[in-house]
Amino acid sequence: MIAPAHARNGVEAGHGLPVRHSAHPTRRPSRRPRPACRGESVTETIAVKADRLYKAFGRRPHEVVKKMKAGSSRDEVSSLGTAAVIDASFEVHRGEIFVVMGLSGSGKSTLIRMLNGLLDATSGTVTVAGQPITGIPAAQLRDVRRKNISMVFQHFALLPHRSVIDNVAYGLEVQGMGREERLAKARTIIRLVGLDGWADSLPSELSGGMQQRVGLGRALAADTDVLLMDEAFSALDPLIRREMQEQLIELQAELGKTIIFITHDLNEAMFLGDRIAVMRDGRIVQIGTPEEILTDPANDYVAQFVQDVDRARVLTAASVMEPVRAVVTTTGGPRAALRIMRDFQTSAAFVLNRDGSFAGVVRDRDVLKLVKAGDADLRSIILGDAVSVSPDAPLVELVEPSVESDLAIAVVDEKKRLLGVIPRVTLLAALGNVSTNTGDLPVIEPAATISVSMITETLRETALEGAAL
């Protein structure tokens, strides 16, 4: 059973507190990049922008890039140097978690290091908060790094002889902040990253996960808008790693940071990323939301990469739902409902209230009885227990209701408007990554239990004068 989000806490096992774990918690509801608000230009919503970025190592890096721009392949220029990043362009929105994913050697670290100027680009530009950071003097670059971008490393890089609080406050000390002020700030951050009570410990007294919390705390103390994280959780064991991922998401929601996160772990990428850039041999081969990458991979390489993803936790109701076909309104009455069910050969119809909101489901037998009894009010037989889910619900949450009832699951928005339905066969097909392609026939479930002729007969027998069949 999956623990609901509120039951999953970010408490480190080492604290001795009860920790409830799910093997694979579902991905959080997506937070799509925020569109520009009124009075806010698009550039203000873009935290980091890379434009036609190249990095080559080796003897003649500029020659490598020049030849590649002229159409040479990576292999053809290998005698001149290694093209580590090739023609990378993307924009990271403010408040977004942007994941860069790819196999070892695909260029992820090289790319992220150009974003904060740790590595010079061989060609192309990087802009942070609207300011170019490529080709600027070293002093200016240090300034951008201090104010705008901080980095969390895979191996924590803590100062071993300093306490947790001094490690967290280290950057502030370097900036010249007074002792009292920086310790007060560090204390707040220590609480934020879940290290209350450990301020005076040395790094060696902490577990790996806790050490990485210190690393994260140190980056947060710098108060920059952008955090770069290069395989920051890869050295942690799986449970601690998952806790850190969850806590990162909580922190991100609380602090609104822009996070660029590198990983070669696909499930981590899918769990954390608002968008994912997939790299291969130095190139970005696709940028998209986890669902886009899963459902619409740009090429065979990406498709192969994502084939082992736990689809149930990445795909959402909205991405698999079907249009609602057998739909009636409370005001339409039972005869109309019966006719629609007959036409669609289904034993259930979705009912909408007058205001268009989802009211529930009616079954063919109940409607038939109503029609025979001459009762015109559909409302008495609406089954209120039809399952409805939000468009963001991951498929894993749909499995149980789908097993318990043969009714298609209704997908409704926050105003209870019916957006679509998910019949059981559709759910199974999505989970198994097979097509429900039945030619032009729509999926209609549950199948009719009363014959067409019987419905037609009943409608005829009970027809009011002038009522059409």
Ligand SMILES: Nc1ncnc2c1ncn2[C@@H]1O[C@H](COP(=O)(O)OP(=O)(O)OP(=O)(O)O)[C@@H](O)[C@H]1O
């Ligand atoms: N300083 C360097 N000098 C020469 N070649 C380098 C240097 N840094 C990286 N490379 C090469 O550039 C390519 C990309 O390396 P990079 O470290 O960016 O990959 P990565 O995706 O981060 O891999 P990993 O997952 O192993 O960390 C590799 O072929 C690597 O050997």
Ligand SMILES: [Mg+2]
């Ligand atoms: Mg790397």
